[in-house]
Amino acid sequence: QQPVQSPQAVILREGEDAVINCSSSKALYSVHWYRQKHGEAPVFLMILLKGGEQKGHEKISASFNEKKQQSSLYLTASQLSYSGTYFCGTEIEAGSARQLTFGSGTQLTVLP
């Protein structure tokens, strides 16, 4: 039931753009995006609810295609601080409780 992320790894130069994709075989209630630096805990970036909403946070935005059960994270004009592993987490409706399960991650490296 884990969502599938692609690509597994991306290497960019500072200022370049990147897209990270997340897909699920299940109907989704929401998609969460997190970033994790080496040796640290994951940190929340944004959440998208079903309804095809697009959200943005500075130069990082995301979309959610409810019909395809897919979400994409867009990193524009990447900065060195964007380096880390990005995880999407997905919720499906499971009775009164919603499990949040994560993909295997996309390792993003931004070079100067």
Add this chain to the structure above:
Amino acid sequence: NAGVTQTPKFQVLKTGQSMTLQCAQDMNHEYMSWYRQDPGMGLRLIHYSVGAGITDQGEVPNGYNVSRSTTEDFPLRLLSAAPSQTSVYFCASRLLRTGNEQFFGPGTRLTVL
């Protein structure tokens, strides 16, 4: 607010030993969960709870027990540690209603010899 706290930060066990990983949050979150993180495997859900007295299994529950006697605390017990349980363990919490971010604790790095 301290957020989500976990103890210990590091632990080494021998095969067959038991131990409890502690997790606490001070944000009055109903939902708490435990994940393990192995290289290349992402975060895998072990157990979760939607409130005091209510727990359920996640993706990889075997070898682990949990209980939730209070809103604040959600300990994870390893009954008989195995080398396959060597991992980094993260506790997390959030409000249960729609659209809320999940907060992670700093993690516990566990090695089973």
